[in-house]
Amino acid sequence: xxxxxxxxxxxxxxxxxxxxxxxxxxxxxxxxxxxxxxxxxxxxxxxxxxxxxxxxxxxxxxxxxxxxxxxxxxxxxxxxxxxxxxxxxxxxxxxxxxxxxxxxxxxxxxxxxxxxxxxxxxxxxxxxxxxxxxxxxxxxxxxxxxxxxxxxxxxxxxxxxxxxxxxxxxxxxxxxxxxxxxxxxxxxxxxxxxxxxxxxxxxxxxxxxxxxxxxxxxxxxxxxxxxxxxxxxxxxxxxxxxxxxxxxxxxxxxxxxxxxxxxxxxxxxxxxxxxxxxxxxxxxxxxxxxxxxxxxxxxxxxxxxxxxxxxxxxxxxxxxxxxxxxxxxxxxxxxxxxxxxxxxxxxxxxxxxxxxxxxxxxxxxxxxxxxxxxxxxxxxxxxxxxxxxxxxxxxxxxxxxxxxxxxxxxxxxxxxxxxxxxxxxxxxxxxxxxxxxxxxxxxxxxxxxxxxxxxxxxxxxxxxxxxxxxxxxxxxxxxxxxxxxxxxxxxxxxxxxxxxx
Amino acid sequence: xxxxxxxxxxxxxxxxxxxxxxxxxxxxxxxxxxxxxxxxxxxxxxxxxxxxxxxxxxxxxxxxxxxxxxxxxxxxxxxxxxxxxxxxxxxxxxxxxxxxxxxxxxxxxxxxxxxxxxxxxxxxxxxxxxxxxxxxxxxxxxxxxxxxxxxxxxxxxxxxxxxxxxxxxxxxxxxx
Numbered sequence: 307x308x309x310x311x312x313x314x315x316x317x318x319x320x321x322x323x324x325x326x327x328x329x330x331x332x333x334x335x336x337x338x339x340x341x342x343x344x345x346x347x348x349x350x351x352x353x354x355x356x357x358x359x360x361x362x363x364x365x366x367x368x369x370x371x372x373x374x375x376x377x378x379x380x381x382x383x384x385x386x387x388x389x390x391x392x393x394x395x396x397x398x399x400x401x402x403x404x405x406x407x408x409x410x411x412x413x414x415x416x417x418x419x420x421x422x423x424x425x426x427x428x429x430x431x432x433x434x435x436x437x438x439x440x441x442x443x444x445x446x447x448x449x450x451x452x453x454x455x456x457x458x459x460x461x462x463x464x465x466x467x468x469x470x471x472x473x474x475x476x477x478x479x480x481x482x483x484x485x486x487x488x489x490x491x492x493x494x495x496x497x498x499x500x501x502x503x504x505x506x507x508x509x510x511x512x513x514x515x516x517x518x519x520x521x522x523x524x525x526x527x528x529x530x531x532x533x534x535x536x537x538x539x540x541x542x543x544x545x546x547x548x549x550x551x552x553x554x555x556x557x558x559x560x561x562x563x564x565x566x567x568x569x570x571x572x573x574x575x576x577x578x579x580x581x582x583x584x585x586x587x588x589x590x591x592x593x594x595x596x597x598x599x600x601x602x603x604x605x606x607x608x609x610x611x612x613x614x615x616x617x618x619x620x621x622x623x624x625x626x627x628x629x630x631x632x633x634x635x636x637x638x639x640x641x642x643x644x645x646x647x648x649x650x651x652x653x654x655x656x657x658x659x660x661x662x663x664x665x666x667x668x669x670x671x672x673x674x675x676x677x678x679x680x681x682x683x684x685x686x687x688x689x690x691x692x693x694x695x696x697x698x699x700x701x702x703x704x705x706x707x708x709x710x711x712x713x714x715x716x717x718x719x720x721x722x723x724x725x726x727x728x729x730x731x732x733x734x735x736x737x738x739x740x741x742x743x744x745x746x747x748x749x750x751x752x753x754x755x756x757x758x759x760x761x762x763x764x765x766x767x768x769x770x771x772x773x774x775x776x777x778x779x780x781x782x783x784x785x786x787x788x789x790x791x792x793x794x795x796x797x798x799x800x801x802x803x804x805x806x807x
Numbered sequence: 808x809x810x811x812x813x814x815x816x817x818x819x820x821x822x823x824x825x826x827x828x829x830x831x832x833x834x835x836x837x838x839x840x841x842x843x844x845x846x847x848x849x850x851x852x853x854x855x856x857x858x859x860x861x862x863x864x865x866x867x868x869x870x871x872x873x874x875x876x877x878x879x880x881x882x883x884x885x886x887x888x889x890x891x892x893x894x895x896x897x898x899x900x901x902x903x904x905x906x907x908x909x910x911x912x913x914x915x916x917x918x919x920x921x922x923x924x925x926x927x928x929x930x931x932x933x934x935x936x937x938x939x940x941x942x943x944x945x946x947x948x949x950x951x952x953x954x955x956x957x958x959x960x961x962x963x964x965x966x967x968x969x970x971x972x973x974x975x976x977x978x979x980x981x982x983x
Contacts, residue, residue, distance in 0.1 A: 663856050663870050663881070680856065719870035719881035726885045755815070758885060763814055765862050765869070766887040767821060768832050768844060770878040772851060773858075773871040774891045775808045775823040 307624055308332055308382040308407070313347065314372050314397075315387030318675045318693050319602070320347035323385045326616035335379045337372060339365035341685035346677040353379055360687045366390045369397050376406050383407035383623055385616075389689065392599040393420060409623040411576045411598045418572060419596040429593045432571035434564055437583070437592045439506035450487050450505060454480075457507050463487055465494035466502040473497060476508055511586035511743045514538070514594075515550050517565040518607045520618060521575040522628040529562035530611050531637050533603055536744045537731060539654050544724065545731060546603035547642040548610050550584075551702055551740025557589050566632075568596075576622050577604070577615055586743060602645065602694070605673060609641035609698045640705040643696040644713065644728045646676065648684045651727035652754045656690040659683065662720030667712035671698040671705075674712075684721060692723070702740070706732055730757040811892045821891075894973050912960075914951060914977040916942065916970045923948065925966055927977070931959045939977060940964070951976075 312335040313323045320336060324347060327334040336351030341360035348354040355375045358365035365371070367390060376384060384401055386392035386409070395413040402408065410416075419425045430436055438457045443466060444450050454461055454477075463486055465473025473494035475486040487503070495501040514535045521527040534550030535543040549558065565580040577600050582591040604615050618629060649656050660683045666674045676693025678684075684692055695712055699705030710732045716725055736742045736750045743750075812819040818837040823830065828848055835841035850861040858869040860882075870881040878889050894915070924941040927933060933953045942949050958980040964970060 662872065663868070714884055716884055717868065717881075719886070720872060722886065729884060758815070758887065761867075761883045761885045762862075763887065764834060765860065765867055765882060766880040766889060767812055767814060767819055767834060768846070768862070769851075769858065769860060769867075769869045769871055769882075770873075770880050770887075770889045770891055771810050771812065771821040771823050771832060771834075772830055772846075773873075774810060774878060774893070775825065777874050778808060778893060779825075 310381045312376050312381040312384045314384050318677045319387040324350050341687050383409050385409040388599050407623050409619050415574050416598045419598050432568040434568045434593045440504045443502040444505050447484050447487050453505050460508040462506050462508045463490040463503050467498035467500040509585045513584040513586050515584045516579050516581045517561050519565050519569045519578050522622045523575050523625050524627050526628045527566045527569045528632045529566050530607050539747045544645045548606040549637050552586050576619050605696045606641040606643050610637045639700045640702040641698045642705045642709050643694050645691050646693045647724050648690045648692050648721045650722050651724045657722040658686045659721045665717040667715035671708050672712045726757045813890050912979045913975050916974045919972050922964045922968045927959050929961050
């Protein structure tokens with residue numbers, strides 16, 4: 307087993323890895339940029355080494371510098387967390403050269419899945435379903451009919467040169483196909499001077515469902531079931547849950563089996579995630595991409611499956627066999643995670659800055675992975691996510707209620723966070739019945755300004771007014787409705803630079 | 808001290824008076840009934856980095872960030888951004904814009920100061936932008952100009968007068 311692990315990351319995920327090291331009695335080494343001198347991972351690790359200026363390129367992405375620290379601190383292994391160097395095959399290969407273990411998959415797997423076209427082809431070969439459609443251009447209506455026979459309705463006819471919905475037609479039945487095909491072609495010709503079109507299955511009510519897989523270096527692979535991550539803003543997940551409320555058990559089983567088969571086909575080891583798009587009407591699923599790293603939302607899987615994924619990554623990196631067989635893995639209850647981000651809950655613009663008050667929620671079945679603490683300044687240089695709040699329940703409803711309770715207890719002041727948004731999402735009918743899709747925030751959420759309806763406005767107004775009064779009083783402003791003392795008037799007059807005596 | 812506040816597109820008038828043991832806060836949403844809150848000071852208690860506010864039988868841990876005219880108030884996992892203007896800050900705003908403070912028929916001092924010059928007299932017609940008087944306040948000379956053409960009804964101050972915040976300086980004839 308390793309004696310010392312360097313964590314090539316920052317923020318809450320660095321804390322997560324430090325904690326796994328502590329649990330295994332392995333020494334942890336943190337690295338930090340200029341902006342992170344006071345960051346929590348620096349404080350909690352056994353050792354902390356400075357690696358450069360604030361911009362990621364000069365610090366957390368600086369391979370040479372990190373390798374230098376690895377040698378200086380004499381570490382056996384490096385955990386990359388997520389983001390930064392976690393899916394960088396060059397970093398992975400470089401560590402190998404230096405005789406240091408990379409806690410993650412092989413550089414070959416990282417490279418293969420990093421190339422999205424290559425990844426899709428590999429998955430198709432391994433029998434993983436991808437979004438069906440024409441392989442290339444469709445030249446006429448007859449060919450279109452042939453293709454749609456295979457693909458199945460509904461389909462989208464898209465202009466090859468298209469964009470902004472121009473030259474795009476949704477076809478739901480055969481009777482519409484001919485006219486839709488011709489009008490798509492015409493529109494494509496008129497807008498892009500190019501009438502080549504292609505056909506793709508139209509995904510109704512799209513949902514983001516992913517399967518957690520885990521492999522070892524002895525050829526064993528298991529899956530740890532699904533997570534649903536359809537609640538997204540700016541194409542980034544903000545709420546994740548496991549199991550998905552929309553995946554029937556037999557579909558879940560099938561997804562897991564396919565993911566295991568695909569992982570075996572590429573000789574995958576360590577933690578990995580297959581991301582699928584699910585058609586919530588037909589319950590068909592199609593491969594989108596594979597993430598060759600630990601995911602932000604891994605805690606929901608840990609909570610429902612009762613496993614420690616980071617610890618297991620360390621075991622597998624040390625060439626141990628997987629701790630579990632497939633039949634050991636069961637989903638028990640339900641877990642939901644809310645990402646707490648320093649951002650405006652309406653515009654989603656990042657809002658880093660000084661945290662004044664900070665109190666994390668407590669109580670039964672709550673997990674908080676957060677690097678926020680009072681008087682810490684969230685740096686502007688990195689991701690706005692400051693932490694994750696995860697709740698477990700016997701049922702989905704119970705998990706939602708507990709998450710909601712914990713959100714109520716979460717105190718973070720000085721910076722804007724998306725906590726009000728989360729609380730509001732948990733009350734939306736489409737979230738509660740599980741029918742939400744990846745378009746939830748844009749389409750189903752209604753008026754975002756409603757998220758500020760929760761606490762009595764008068765509390766805010768009165769508090770602000772008393773504090774404004776104190777501010778003006780301290781600065782010596784006078785009340786308009788009172789006669790001033792003559793001493794004050796005389797003193798003030800003297801302080802004015804006039805020439806009168 | 809009187810404030811004008813804005814929240815969720817609504818205008819509020821808030822008056823704060825400090826007594827020895829209470830805060831008297833009169834809160835009025837524009838067009839609605841005013842409500843008076845007598846808040847014992849022990850119910851609005853400053854603690855380390857927070858204010859413990861007992862309001863209508865609920866306790867709130869409040870954090871107010873801001874100064875001048877812009878405040879952000881945090882409590883119970885939510886927050887509000889509230890612009891708050893008192894008479895003085897309204898004057899500052901108006902000076903920034905080159906206009907004057909007050910309604911269309913009076914010019915008021917937005918802060919305490921000293922009148923260093925008066926350019927107009929009762930009955931005089933003035934054009935928009937024409938200087939009316941100079942007031943020295945916060946070690947700065949502020950030239951107050953007419954925001955629109957009008958007739959001076961009365962000049963309440965003379966050169967050399969000291970005035971308090973809110974004092975009426977000039978009255979205008981009502982526009983027809």
